[in-house]
Amino acid sequence: xxxxxxxxxxxxxxxxxxxxxxxxxxxxxxxxxxxxxxxxxxxxxxxxxxxxxxxxxxxxxxxxxxxxxxxxxxxxxxxxxxxxxxxxxxxxxxxxxxxxxxxxxxxxxxxxxxxxxxxxxxxxxxxxxxxxxxxxxxxxxxxxxxxxxxxxxxxxxxxxxxxxxxxxxxxxxx
Amino acid sequence: xxxxxxxxxxxxxxxxxxxxxxxxxxxxxxxxxxxxxxxxxxxxxxxxxxxxxxxxxxxxxxxxxxxxxxxxxxxxxxxxxxxxxxxxxxxxxxxxxxxxxxxxxxxxxxxxxxxxxxxxxxxxxxxxxxxxxxxxxxxxxxxxxxxxxxxxxxxxxxxxxxxxxxxxxxxxxxxxxxxxxxxxxxxxxxxxxxxxxxxxxxxxxxxxxxxxxxxxxxxxxxxxxxxxxxxxxxxxxxxxxxxxxxxxxxxxxxxxxxxxxxxxxxxxxxxxxxxxxxxxxxxxxxxxxxxxxxxxxxxxxxxxxxxxxxxxxxxxxxxxxxxxxxxxxxxxxxxxxxxxxxxxxxxxxxxxxxxxxxxxxxxxxxxxxxxxxxxxxxxxxxxxxxxxxxxxxxxxxxxxxxxxxxxxxxxxxxxxxxxxxxxxxxxxxxxxxxxxxxxxxxxxxxxxxxxxxxxxxx
Numbered sequence: 280x281x282x283x284x285x286x287x288x289x290x291x292x293x294x295x296x297x298x299x300x301x302x303x304x305x306x307x308x309x310x311x312x313x314x315x316x317x318x319x320x321x322x323x324x325x326x327x328x329x330x331x332x333x334x335x336x337x338x339x340x341x342x343x344x345x346x347x348x349x350x351x352x353x354x355x356x357x358x359x360x361x362x363x364x365x366x367x368x369x370x371x372x373x374x375x376x377x378x379x380x381x382x383x384x385x386x387x388x389x390x391x392x393x394x395x396x397x398x399x400x401x402x403x404x405x406x407x408x409x410x411x412x413x414x415x416x417x418x419x420x421x422x423x424x425x426x427x428x429x430x431x432x433x434x435x436x437x438x439x440x441x442x443x444x445x446x447x448x449x450x451x452x453x
Numbered sequence: 454x455x456x457x458x459x460x461x462x463x464x465x466x467x468x469x470x471x472x473x474x475x476x477x478x479x480x481x482x483x484x485x486x487x488x489x490x491x492x493x494x495x496x497x498x499x500x501x502x503x504x505x506x507x508x509x510x511x512x513x514x515x516x517x518x519x520x521x522x523x524x525x526x527x528x529x530x531x532x533x534x535x536x537x538x539x540x541x542x543x544x545x546x547x548x549x550x551x552x553x554x555x556x557x558x559x560x561x562x563x564x565x566x567x568x569x570x571x572x573x574x575x576x577x578x579x580x581x582x583x584x585x586x587x588x589x590x591x592x593x594x595x596x597x598x599x600x601x602x603x604x605x606x607x608x609x610x611x612x613x614x615x616x617x618x619x620x621x622x623x624x625x626x627x628x629x630x631x632x633x634x635x636x637x638x639x640x641x642x643x644x645x646x647x648x649x650x651x652x653x654x655x656x657x658x659x660x661x662x663x664x665x666x667x668x669x670x671x672x673x674x675x676x677x678x679x680x681x682x683x684x685x686x687x688x689x690x691x692x693x694x695x696x697x698x699x700x701x702x703x704x705x706x707x708x709x710x711x712x713x714x715x716x717x718x719x720x721x722x723x724x725x726x727x728x729x730x731x732x733x734x735x736x737x738x739x740x741x742x743x744x745x746x747x748x749x750x751x752x753x754x755x756x757x758x759x760x761x762x763x764x765x766x767x768x769x770x771x772x773x774x775x776x777x778x779x780x781x782x783x784x785x786x787x788x789x790x791x792x793x794x795x796x797x798x799x800x801x802x803x804x805x806x807x808x809x810x811x812x813x814x815x816x817x818x819x820x821x822x823x824x825x826x827x828x829x830x831x832x833x834x835x836x837x838x839x840x841x842x843x844x845x846x847x848x849x850x851x852x853x854x855x856x857x858x859x860x861x862x863x864x865x866x867x868x869x870x871x872x873x874x875x876x877x878x879x880x881x882x883x884x885x886x887x888x889x890x891x892x893x894x895x896x897x898x899x900x901x902x903x904x905x906x907x908x909x910x911x
Contacts, residue, residue: 435544
């Protein structure tokens with residue numbers, strides 16, 4: 280594995296994981312009303328929903344040639360650049376009832392709308408180890424966010440995520 | 454469309470956290486000339502409410518609206534703490550005041566971020582657009598929802614019912630359409646609010662525009678004014694249940710749910726009883742899945758002199774409770790008696806048994822005595838706005854242009870007074886704003902106040 284790529288992907292997972300708008304607000308609600316079980320499974324649940332399309336990508340995996348890596352990297356870079364101006368406009372609220380069903384439904388809908396499945400799918404395609412690094416960073420920081428989420432409500436991690444994805448795309452390319 | 458790495462610092466997950474916010478420094482006040490005989494456009498006044506500022510208690514800015522006759526009334530923010538609800542919309546910021554004209558049905562979008570003391574209009578939604586897309590007119594309450602901006606409307610294009618709620622887009626301020634899908638027998642409208650995590654909306658009833666616009670007619674009280682509240686499924690947009698709040702009561706106005714969303718209850722004021730002109734405050738609550746209500750406060754009419762024509766047959770001054778507000782910790786309920794000239798403070802630690810803990814007297818019908826400010830006030834205390842920490846209450850004195858002229862025929866000069874509400878409950882003698890010929894209605898505090906934001910977390 281290429282170490283800079285690994286670090287960049289791990290960081291992407293961490294930034295995506297700490298974004299409280301990605302499931303963290305559900306766990307905050309469950310925690311505040313004393314529903315510890317739902318509070319604990321919500322972070323994991325969100326990552327699973329976001330990475331669901333990776334199940335398909337898993338069967339597409341093979342040893343990619345250099346031109347194919349360039350295409351994947353370009354896709355990732357395009358995703359990051361397009362995401363920056365439009366991200367906040369394409370979130371679908373639906374309802375704000377704090378239920379696991381709502382979490383599953385809206386995380387699925389919004390990860391499709393915002394195409395947030397693209398980074399994990401591409402990380403899986405370029406290497407299972409990279410995908411694993413993304414997952415580890417993502418889940419670890421979702422639980423970190425679960426512990427400290429009120430204090431990080433003021434930071435726009437979504438914008439940071441776009442930046443780190445763009446950097447990752449460039450690192451993969453080179 | 455700029456990208457910021459910071460999210461809005463005035464959004465809080467819970468009301469208790471919002472109480473720790475720094476005190477407000479500016480207040481925006483809706484001021485109107487409708488009914489005064491002055492042919493000038495209404496305006497939003499910017500009042501300095503920072504006691505350490507040299508311009509404390511002064512109007513330090515204003516924005517004149519481009520049209521005459523809007524009749525400003527209630528207004529609200531484009532975004533608030535509801536953005537932090539689970540699956541809320543990321544990236545919103547409290548930047549624009551959404552200001553409807555009650556009489557014109559025009560909506561102004563006013564940017565207060567670039568220059569908070571010198572706001573500017575960034576969009577005007579003309580009444581024709583509102584009518585065409587919703588069929589509604591006479592716009593009232595504005596609430597910042599997680600999925601859009603909700604505005605209540607009293608009636609249809611002919612000035613009759615049904616009234617209802619319309620939605621604006623958060624970013625473009627496009628009128629998206631009517632909110633209701635199945636309204637059942639709901640016809641009258643006034644205020645609304647909600648409990649977002651529990652998925653219900655509650656709405657109240659005043660009367661249709663044709664009944665109220667030219668003033669109150671006593672003969673209409675019996676059957677043209679509402680006394681019900683309606684509970685709606687917020688997601689299905691369907692009315693689920695209605696409650697009548699006393700057959701003898703009329704005008705179910707301000708809905709104040711408790712800010713803790715785990716408590717499915719709130720208060721509402723009934724302005725007048727046909728029996729004895731008293732006002733009452735009711736608690737509505739959900740008990741084992743069923744909606745119920747209970748009268749928890751009754752304020753009697755007082756004998757009085759110097760009554761206006763409309764009250765002469767009754768020989769009493771009705772309290773006319775026209776606004777109520779709940780502190781963010783859900784511990785105190787503030788009540789304005791526009792007729793008898795009182796602001797009351799109730800301890801609602803037990804919401805079923807409120808305890809009166811303070812009264813401040815401010816003007817009132819037939820009252821000529823000066824108050825703690827050494828002034829003889831015109832009008833009575835009407836709109837209340839409570840600061841986030843619950844320590845300051847801002848009071849203004851106009852109800853509704855034609856009704857102002859009936860109940861205060863000697864004339865009404867707009868004013869704003871501040872009541873300190875910590876250990877004591879009394880007037881801040883250093884704070885008095887005189888709006889001159891203009892009348893003053895709702896106040897919004899920069900950063901949010903006790904009736905601007907909805908919270909999803911206990």
